[in-house]
Amino acid sequence: MTNHSPTARRIAKTILNGFDAYFADFQNITLGAKARFETAAWAAVRETNKERIDLYKVKVNQVLKLVHSVTSKDTTQLELWGQAKATYAQLIANNNNYEIAETFFNSVFCSQFQHAHIHDSHIFVKSSRALDDKPLRDYSIYISYSGRDGLEAMIEDILADYSFSIPWEDMARDVANICTSLREGPLAGKLTEEDDEQRLRVDMLESVFYRNKAAYLVGRLMFAGEVIPLILPCLNNGRGNIFVDTLIHDNDSASIIFSFTRSYFMVDAPIPSRFVRFLSTIMPLKEKSELYNSIGFHKHGKTEFYRHILAHMKVSNDKFVIAPGIKGMVMSVFTLPSYPVVFKVIKDKFDNPKTVTEEIVREKYKFVSRADRVGRMADTQEYTNFIFYRNRFSDELLQELQTLAPSKLLVDEKWVIIKHLYVERRMEPLNLYLDQADEQQTIEAMEEYGNAIKQLAAADIFPGDMLLKNFGVTRHGRVVFYDYDELCPLTECNFRKIPEPRTAEQELADRPWYTVAEADVFPEEFRLFFSGNPVARNAFEAQHSDLYDYRYWQRLQERIRAGRVESTFPYRRKVRFHRIPIKRGHTQRPPGSTNGGTPADGR
Structure with a gap:
């Protein structure tokens, strides 16, 4: 550090101290998840989720003020920050969480310079070192269990080792259910000899994953060279007992549990990179950025995504194009065909009849980032001054952006810099999906569409504009809402029945003859969302006609206001x-047998 000024060293130390304080507070909020689950404090679950998400920005702002207080020098000098970055890299050289510490440094810098001067000489655009893939010899994140005493004994030991403060409702029943599911599922036809069970091994993460009203025990089953997910969702029965609700044992189902449409888990992960590495073994198709997001480190997930797309740009040559589908009234949306995300830019002027403002739209997206997405809204990352190569933009796209959102662009011969945009997973718009769907696919998609609306409503979210084009279909066939400019809390809506006309003139009028307030919603009008697609409409009405009834929505509002969490x-x-x-005694093991778990080395 001899070449770095004392001021740069003070700035680096101040930021690292701030990171340590942030990480400690993050962990403390997370550690409370166990008690909230055991006491069924579901309202507190939602509030602490928001608190933990907001914590990052609060800490970054606090640290920036401290940076200003530790020096009398001008903190807008880029050379000073370059030295601080170099010092910081040395300070975190032996830090187990150096990659997240780097992101924290970047955030403080970006707060200082309003996301300008993004360059590797000032911040960690590239990481200071490659991720260490070696096991930590003095730290294990999982326990290994052997099947030497049989499958039942192994599963019983796993459940017994998770030290919940309230008892299992019926452990013997749960063990039997899990074993039956394994034998009829991933192990079907593979346990051909009596001693095959003895060759089974299960690695279970010691930390429990908490989200919403469930606790997930997460591990992997190793057998005959295969790595099989083993995820046990556990629920609180509301009477002071826990039970295992099901067994998840395939990659796709595991991926859905860790989906970008779900809220972040609360899991005690002192070294997040180790958890990400473990989770990658049971979900090999999931990017690191998504896994960091899923365990609550969404800011570092942004960093991982940015680095990943930069790497992808170096090995691809296709151009960014306007995203397929009906163009939105509020957003200009584009995509890179070879990369599975879309980029959304708020237009400078919205199409009629939209009356929202850009500030309102930004607030809606912030609302979604902090809400319980219940698997039905896409997680969206917000970026400022995102830099692209101009030659990777199609002429049509660049012309659209210059026409619809010129205030968001900085363009020269080499670069296109978009001052503000959102990034989210690319999905096939539901209306386009239905254009190609057969009858059975249409029925299933309409079931999913109705389920999405109902589940969002149960979480106190009303989509507002429920046109089919505002929903997407994931690769797993799930229907997800992704157009947020008109959503609002369900409890703020006033659901009404359309009054009966009293005269012939009223009945034939082309405009409502009754008064309509801003918050009024008439569920009978939802049929209009299917104009032009009678097959989809019939499929929807066969499964979800209750959504046309204003009383359905009013009853749901009453439950939400009464504090019920669905x-x-x-x-x-x-x-x-x-x-x-x-x-x-169903799962009783032979006398004298033991099967204690043994710590693994973290590989």
């Missing part, structure tokens, strides 16, 4: 276990 599951209800009590 249950939503990231898996099909049909896979939930039956909770029929079984005889005690």
Whole structure:
């Protein structure tokens, strides 16, 4: 550090101290998830989720003020920040969470310079070093279990090792359900010899993943060279007991549980990179950025995404183009065909009849980032001054952006800099999906569409504009809402029945003859969302006609106002276990047998 000024060293130390304080507070909020689950404090779950998300910006702002206080020099000098970055890299050289610490430094810098001067000489555009893939010999994140005493004994040991403060409702029943599911699922036809079970190994992460009203035990089953997800969602029965609700044992289902449409988990992850590495073994198709997001480190998820797309740009040559589908009234949306995301830019002027403002739109997206997305809204990352190569933009796209959002652009011969944009996962718009769908696919899509509306409503979210084009279909066939400019809390809506006309003139009028306030919603009008697609409409009405009834919505509002938090599951209800009590001793192991878990080395 001898070549770095004392001021630069003070700035670097101040930022690192701030990062340590942020990480400690983040962990403390997270550690409370266990008690909230055990006491069924569901309202507190939602509030602490918001608190933890907001914590990052609060800490960054605090640290920037401290940076200004530790020096009398001009903190707008880029050379000073270059020295501070170099010092900081040395300070975190042996830090287990150096990659997240780098992101924190970047955030303080960007707060100082309003996201200008983004360059690797000032911040960590590239990481200071490659991620260390070696195991931590003095730190293990999972426990390994052997099947040497049989499958039942191994599963019983796993459940017994999770030290919840309230008892299992019926552990013997849960063990039997899990074993049956394994034998009929991933192990079907593979346990051909009596001693095959003895060759089973399960690695279970010691930390429990908490989200909404569930606790997830996450691990992997190792057998015959295969790595099989083993995820056990556990629920609180409301009477002071816990039970295992189902077993998730395939990659796609595991991916849905960790989906970008879900709220972030609360999981005690002292070294997040180790958890990301473990999770990658059971979800190999999921990017690191998504996994960091899923465990609550969404700011570093942004960093990982940015680095990943920069790397992709070097190995691809296709151009950014206007995203397919009906163009929005508020956003200009574009995509890179070879990369599975869309970029959304707020237009300078909205199309009629939109009356919202840009400030309102930004608030809607902030609302979504902090809300319980219940698997039905896409997580969206917000970027400022996102830099692209101009030669990667199609002429049509660049012309559209210069026409519709010129205030958001800085363009020269080499670069296109977009001052503000949102990035989210690319999905096929539901209206386009239905154009190509057969009858059965249409029925299933309409079931999903109705379920999405109902589940969002149960979470106190009303989409507002429920046109099919505002919903997308994921690769797993789930329908997800992604157009947020008109959403609002459900409890702020006034659901009404359309009054009966009293005269012939009223009945034939082309405009409502009754008064309509800003918050009024008439569910009978939802049929209009299917104009031009009678097949989809019939499929929807066969499954979700209750959504046309204003009383359905009013009853839901009453439950929300009464403090009821509905249950939503990231898996099909049909896979939930039956909770029929079984005889005690069913999973009893032979006398004298043991199967204690052993710490693994973190590989």
